[in-house]
Amino acid sequence: xxxxxxxxxxxxxxxxxxxxxxxxxxxxxxxxxxxxxxxxxxxxxxxxxxxxxxxxxxxxxxxxxxxxxxxxxxxxxxxxxxxxxxxxxxxxxxxxxxxxxxxxxxxxxxxxxxxxxxxxxxxxxxxxxxxxxxxxxxxxxxxxxxxxxxxxxxxxxxxxxxxxxxxxxxxxxxxxxxxxxxxxxxxxxxxxxx
Amino acid sequence: xxxxxxxxxxxxxxxxxxxxxxxxxxxxxxxxxxxxxxxxxxxxxxxxxxxxxxxxxxxxxxxxxxxxxxxxxxxxxxxxxxxxxxxxxxxxxxxxxxxxxxxxxxxxxxxxxxxxxxxxxxxxxxxxxxxxxxxxxxxxxxxxxxxxxxxxxxxxxxxxxxxxxxxxxxxxxxxxxxx
Numbered sequence: 001x002x003x004x005x006x007x008x009x010x011x012x013x014x015x016x017x018x019x020x021x022x023x024x025x026x027x028x029x030x031x032x033x034x035x036x037x038x039x040x041x042x043x044x045x046x047x048x049x050x051x052x053x054x055x056x057x058x059x060x061x062x063x064x065x066x067x068x069x070x071x072x073x074x075x076x077x078x079x080x081x082x083x084x085x086x087x088x089x090x091x092x093x094x095x096x097x098x099x100x101x102x103x104x105x106x107x108x109x110x111x112x113x114x115x116x117x118x119x120x121x122x123x124x125x126x127x128x129x130x131x132x133x134x135x136x137x138x139x140x141x142x143x144x145x146x147x148x149x150x151x152x153x154x155x156x157x158x159x160x161x162x163x164x165x166x167x168x169x170x171x172x173x174x175x176x177x178x179x180x181x182x183x184x185x186x187x188x189x190x191x192x193x194x
Numbered sequence: 195x196x197x198x199x200x201x202x203x204x205x206x207x208x209x210x211x212x213x214x215x216x217x218x219x220x221x222x223x224x225x226x227x228x229x230x231x232x233x234x235x236x237x238x239x240x241x242x243x244x245x246x247x248x249x250x251x252x253x254x255x256x257x258x259x260x261x262x263x264x265x266x267x268x269x270x271x272x273x274x275x276x277x278x279x280x281x282x283x284x285x286x287x288x289x290x291x292x293x294x295x296x297x298x299x300x301x302x303x304x305x306x307x308x309x310x311x312x313x314x315x316x317x318x319x320x321x322x323x324x325x326x327x328x329x330x331x332x333x334x335x336x337x338x339x340x341x342x343x344x345x346x347x348x349x350x351x352x353x354x355x356x357x358x359x360x361x362x363x364x365x366x367x368x369x370x371x372x373x
Contacts (some may be wrong), residue, residue, distance in 0.1 A: 002333075002345055006254050007213050013257035016266060025260050033256030037249035039274065041241050054215050056233025057226050061219040101207045111332070112240055112339040119340040126343045133348040136336060139353035140329040140354030146203050147324030153303055154320055159311035165320045168370060174323040178356040187347040 010159060043106065051109035055094065064090040067097065078181065079140075081121070081131050090115035092135055099139065102146035111139055130188050137184045141177045240339055247338025251330060255293050280364060283315060285306075287302060287322055292356045295328035318367045326359035 017023050066088045075093060077087050082088050084093035098106045114135060122129050128136075147169050154162035219226040258264050272285045280288070283305065290298045302323040309315040329352035337345055 001349060002343075005349070006250065007252040009370050013259075013261035013263045015255075015370060016263035017257075017261035020262060026257060029260035030253050033253040034249050037252040040252075041245040041248050043287065044244065045238055045241040046260040048241050049234035052237045052240075053230035053232075053234035054212060056220040057224055058215045059233075060224040061215070061222040062230050063215060063218050091245035093201050101203070103207060103211075106208070108335060109237070109240075111336055112244075115336045115340045118242075119342075125341060128337065128342050128344060128346045128348060132337075132342070133346055133351060136345075136348045137351040138357060139336065140327050140332050141355045142325070142327030144324065146207075147320075149299065150302070150320050151200045153299070153306060153310045153323070154316075157303070157306035157311040157316070157318075159306075162311065164312075165317055165324065167361075168317070168321050168366055169324040170365055172321055172359060175362050175366075176326060176355055176359040179221065179358045180351060183354050184347075184351045187351055 014067060039131060048112075050110045051106050052113060055091075055110065055113060058094075059087070059090070068093050068167045069155050071097075073094040078134060081129070082118070086117070086121065088121060088131075089115060091117045095135075096138060096143070099142055100145050102144045104147045106141075111135075130192075133188070134181070134184050137180045141173060141180050143177045243341070244335050247334045251334040255330065259293075259297070276327070278361070279368075280361075281315060283317075283320070284318060284364070287319060288356075288360045291322060291326060291360070292329040292353060295331055299323060314367065314371055317371050318364055321363040321367055322360055325339045325363060326356050329353060329356055 014023075014026055014127065017026050055064075064087075071093045072084060075089065076082075078085065079089065079092065082092075091110065095107060095110040095114050098110050115132065118132050118135065119125065119127060121131070145166075147166065148168070150165065151162050154165070216226055219229065268286050268289055271289070272282050275288070276282055276283055287298060287301045287305065302319045304333050305319040306316050309319075311317075311320065329349070333345055333349060335353060337343075
């Protein structure tokens, strides 16, 4: 499926440009995008090192274990296939907590760490496990209590009350997260039947 | 009051988090410097491993956007979505949101300037921008980092989430800010 979408974006784009006589745009677009892909992953190196380093301290000091203990009763219902004491559970919980606090660039390193831990439980290393899909569902919904970027954007645009969308954002993302978890649950059943 | 609390939380969260982690490390007699370096050494390789996935995804999305095909898709979807109560001005944001984080933020900023941040459209745009994350980016980076090439149904789940987030932002904002 991902192959099909990837190819479709490219082919539709190129054909559309050709029909409209804009084919010269494509070469520049492809090269610029490839470069910004590299730039983006290089930008990630710094925050990646920072947060993975801090996570290692937190792990060794037992902070992760304490946070996991507090949130585990809720999480074990969502991630049934992950054993309680497995480091994947700690990493998942840290990611979701960082997401809630709106810690933008801390979320990606923690999320990747959680993926790596879940990968160690995976029998087939190229196919996503149900737990990974559920985790991804939660991350793409990005449940957050403090949408810091948007508040800053509204303040910059001269809003009288930049923070007034916080309540609505929490309601919307909570609702979306619940819907997505339900949808994920059904997908899991359907895909395992086939 | 609410604004102060929110900005306070977002300003203090990272420094306080670092302080708590370091102090608890010292408390449990962890060799904090060595532990940090041990963890950080994974950072570089992880970032490099993501690179090909990121390049692949960004190239295809960028061609789709720059060629004008995306605009064409937006024009086709607008009449259908307006039947569902979606304002035409917000359709580009709906399409951009799952594809590109910076692109969506740019569109949201444009909408805020065009309609005003305290207008209904401005509020809806803010809610959409704040409530869901960039599905394609997360899928690419998270699965890329561990070398998973078959994401199964997770793309549908992610896109379903974007759809729910988009529509519920519009309906809930209408409900709350209508008067």
